[in-house]
Amino acid sequence: MSGTKSPSRKVPATEGKWPVWKLAILxxxxxxxxxxxxxxxxxxxxxxxxxxxxxxxxxxLWSIPLGLPASWLAGRWLRGLMDEADD
Structure with a gap:
């Protein structure tokens, strides 16, 4: 079967971008x-x-509310790294 094309096309792994809020939740x-x-x-x-x-x-107990802005900043940082990797 050499020379035949596969019916499936290759799709980049990061086609659907993860929003910052999903990254922050994770x-x-x-x-x-x-x-x-x-x-x-x-x-x-x-x-x-x-x-x-x-x-x-x-x-x-203090880390529960203070973890929210920290996770948002970490999500923004990770989103930036993912965007940089896509370029």
Whole structure:
């Protein structure tokens, strides 16, 4: 069967672009956990300077709302990388 054409055409993998909001939803768990870790470590640094400690549970609770803008920014960054890869 050499010389025959395949009936299917090749389509680029990123033909349908992912919107930033979908990327942000997918990245939210990772970014919220990253924010929680950073808040907890900032509390440890603050403790070294004589301020109060941020408890792990408090860091997790604060990371729930603070993870939203972080995931939006991560989604925009990833969308930019995907657009750059397409060009």
């Amino acid at each position: 990245l939210y768990p990772a970014t919220a956990l990253t924010v929680a870790i950073n808040l907890f470590l900032a509390g440890l640094v603050a403790n070294g300077m004589g301020l109060g400690v941020i408890e792990p549970v408090s860091a997790i």
